[in-house]
Amino acid sequence: MTTEGQQLALKQLEKISKENDYALEIIDLMYPNEKSSWLTIELSLYCGHFEKAQGGLPLRERERFCICIPSDFPFSIPSIDSCHQRFAGWPHVQWAHHLCLYQSTETEWVLSDGMFGFINRLEEWLGKGALNELDPIGGALHPPLAYIHSTSSAILVPQMNTPDIGDRNWIGLGKLDRINDRALAINDWAEISRETKRDYYAPAILLAQPMPFEFPQRASDLVKVLIERGIDFSRLLWALQCGVLWKNNDESLFLIIGTPMRGIRESEKLQQHLTAWEIDPTIAKILKISLEKYSDHEKLREIGNKAEEIIKDWAETAPVKWCRIRENRDEIVTRRDYSSPLTVFKGKTISIWGCGALGAHIAIYLARGGAKKLIIRDNGIVTPGILVRQPFREKDIGYAKAVALENHLKEINSGLQVERHMTNIKRWLLSDADWTEDADLVIDCTASNLVHAAFEKARMNTKDKQVPVVSMIIDSHATRGLAISISKNYSGGILDAY
Numbered sequence: 001m002t003t004e005g006q007q008l009a010l011k012q013l014e015k016i017s018k019e020n021d022y023a024l025e026i027i028d029l030m031y032p033n034e035k036s037s038w039l040t041i042e043l044s045l046y047c048g049h050f051e052k053a054q055g056g057l058p059l060r061e062r063e064r065f066c067i068c069i070p071s072d073f074p075f076s077i078p079s080i081d082s083c084h085q086r087f088a089g090w091p092h093v094q095w096a097h098h099l100c101l102y103q104s105t106e107t108e109w110v111l112s113d114g115m116f117g118f119i120n121r122l123e124e125w126l127g128k129g130a131l132n133e134l135d136p137i138g139g140a141l142h143p144p145l146a147y148i149h150s151t152s153s154a155i156l157v158p159q160m161n162t163p164d165i166g167d168r169n170w171i172g173l174g175k176l177d178r179i180n181d182r183a184l185a186i187n188d189w190a191e192i193s194r195e196t197k198r199d200y201y202a203p204a205i206l207l208a209q210p211m212p213f214e215f216p217q218r219a220s221d222l223v224k225v226l227i228e229r230g231i232d233f234s235r236l237l238w239a240l241q242c243g244v245l246w247k248n249n250d251e252s253l254f255l256i257i258g259t260p261m262r263g264i265r266e267s268e269k270l271q272q273h274l275t276a277w278e279i280d281p282t283i284a285k286i287l288k289i290s291l292e293k294y295s296d297h298e299k300l301r302e303i304g305n306k307a308e309e310i311i312k313d314w315a316e317t318a319p320v321k322w323c324r325i326r327e328n329r330d331e332i333v334t335r336r337d338y339s340s341p342l343t344v345f346k347g348k349t350i351s352i353w354g355c356g357a358l359g360a361h362i363a364i365y366l367a368r369g370g371a372k373k374l375i376i377r378d379n380g381i382v383t384p385g386i387l388v389r390q391p392f393r394e395k396d397i398g399y400a401k402a403v404a405l406e407n408h409l410k411e412i413n414s415g416l417q418v419e420r421h422m423t424n425i426k427r428w429l430l431s432d433a434d435w436t437e438d439a440d441l442v443i444d445c446t447a448s449n450l451v452h453a454a455f456e457k458a459r460m461n462t463k464d465k466q467v468p469v470v471s472m473i474i475d476s477h478a479t480r481g482l483a484i485s486i487s488k489n490y491s492g493g494i495l496d497a498y
Contacts, residue, residue, distance in 0.1 A: 203243030
């Protein structure tokens with residue numbers, strides 16, 4: 001039984017059909033039933049008026065499409081498929097026939113336009129497709145699609161830019177560092193060599209040629225695609241066998257595959273689009289056994305050859321277990337704060353005095369903002385009363401603030417360098433220590449007149465070595481605040497500036 005929303009969608013399509021001399025014609029209807037709540041509408045659309053260009057969608061005079069209307073239309077968007085596979089391989093076409101009309105349905109779908117807006121969007125999409133402008137010149141390329149396998153929960157986070165491979169394929173290793181029990185970071189790339197440090201690496205193949213828009217879902221199809229691009233099965237097997245030598249015993253084996261399909265269309269150089277095949281630990285163990293074929297012992301060689309045959313048979317029928325990739329490479333990702341004032345701290349070393357209501361929050365913002373190194377100083381400990389205003393947790397109670405804050409900062413940004421000191425800042429300043437610590441900036445959050453007075457003396461002892469200082473205070477009710485900035489050429493200290 002159709003819902004009110006589905007009836008509305010059908011009426012709107014019928015009105016479009018009549019008002020446009022049946023350029024759009026409804027061919028068939030499949031009403032919702034026990035197996036499906038969708039209203040399925042097959043229609044024919046006149047496409048003879050679209051201008052065509054070389055490489056564009058191969059449109060015929062009329063094209064058939066299948067539109068599925070959800071039960072809660074227009075609060076959910078319809079889906080649309082071609083009734084053939086002639087559009088397979090074009091950008092924004094999934095599963096060989098599903099058309100992606102919207103980049104973001106949350107922001108682009110207009111409920112009040114209903115099917116009128118949907119059909120207008122379809123015609124706009126077909127018009128651009130016929131002109132080969134679905135990925136326009138100068139626009140960002142739609143990245144290829146690797147359908148995530150239902151049993152894969154692994155997430156890989158590429159954080160290191162890929163090697164510049166030129167016009168030749170590259171086979172090497174990607175260094176993996178565990179972020180948590182589900183996510184791994186790719187933090188480095190290495191050649192396959194006996195000198196390569198024994199660590200957790202994944203075999204990596206970076207191609208010089210693009211892959212198909214939709215990545216193969218079976219191992220046998222992936223092997224064919226790689227062979228077409230100069231990676232024969234023996235080289236693929238060698239890469240996998242090398243990978244198990246650097247893999248943790250009980251971990252899955254990941255095969256990282258890169259292809260130049262990221263960037264701007266028609267640009268001189270495209271960046272590597274990365275994906276990864278998660279191979280079960282059992283298969284990884286058989287791969288390791290297959291290395292015995294190089295043994296000097298005849299029986300072991302026989303076992304190794306049998307294991308390799310098992311791998312070859314497995315590759316004929318196995319699905320490719322693509323896992324999730326969440327990019328964090330500079331060459332791919334533009335930080336959301338790229339135009340924020342916080343970017344001034346990117347790559348800088350900052351010294352923070354005091355890890356309380358101000359200092360701890362500031363340290364967190366700097367860790368998120370891309371600071372290279374934070375030097376944190378505080379001799380206090382975490383107590384229950386401070387949890388209401390300082391960014392510590394109940395499990396931190398009893399720990400030094402500097403220690404608890406360091407742990408928190410590392411959870412935010414594992415690559416951040418943190419130098420912590422559980423010191424009395426006043427005594428440290430009076431000890432004739434180098435208070436500048438080669439930092440680019442010092443931020444004082446102690447709100448202590450004694451620390452400020454000690455700083456006056458310390459600064460007099462380092463006249464030839466100065467750095468900018470920012471000091472800030474808030475009142476006990478957090479209703480008023482004051483911040484001062486002292487340039488490195490300023491003649492006074494914190495107290496003088498206040």
